Amino acid sequence: KAGVTQTPRYLIKTRGQQVTLSCSPISGHRSVSWYQQTPGQGLQFLFEYFSETQRNKGNFPGRFSGRQFSNSRSEMNVSTLELGDSALYLCASSDDNEQFFGPGTRLTVL
C-alpha cells in the first residue's frame, strides 16, 4: 500500500498571500487530519475530515480551512498568510485504528 503523500513538500510564500496544500491518504482510509508543527509547540491539531465532512476542529482562526473530496483526498487552505504561519504542515490518514502521517509540507512565509 502506498503511504500518505503530501504536495508540495516545500513552499515559500509572502505575507498576505494564500496557499493550498494537498494530502492523499492511504487507499481505503476515509479520515484525514491536519496538524501544524512549529518549534517548541509540537503538533497542533487543525481539523479532521471524514467522508467529506469536517468531523473535528482545533483552535485555529478561520483563515485556516480545509475540505475533503469524494476520493478522500484533502486540501488545506490558509488565506492572508502571516509570518507565524511558517511551519511544517502534516496530514494523517486513519482507518479509525491507527494514524499514519505523511512527510509534511514545509511552508515558509516571508
Added chain:
Amino acid sequence: DQQVKQNSPSLSVQEGRISILNCDYTNSMFDYFLWYKKYPAEGPTFLISISSIKDKNEDGRFTVFLNKSAKHLSLHIVPSQPGDSAVYFCAASRSNFNKFYFGSGTKLNVKP
C-alpha cells in the same frame, strides 16, 4: 493551552542504557495515549499506545507506563540503540480517536 506537555526538549543516553521520556497531561478526560517517533524530513510514525484501562503496555524494547492519578505517562526504551535517535512525541485523545493533542517533543540522542 498546552494540554499535553513534554518538559524535556532533549535527552542524551549511552547506547545500551535505558531511555526514559516523560509526558504530562492536564485533561483528565483523556483516555487514549500514544507515542510517535519522528525522523527529520519524515512524518511521525506510530510507536506504541496505551488506553486508560491499563497502566503498562510493552512492545519489544518499548514500554509505556501510565499513571492516571498523576496524569503522567512515560516511554522506556531498553536497551537504547543509536537508531532510536529521533524526536519523540506523546499524544492524547478523549474517546475521539482522530483528534489528538500532542506534546512539543523530546529529541533523543543515543550515543554509540
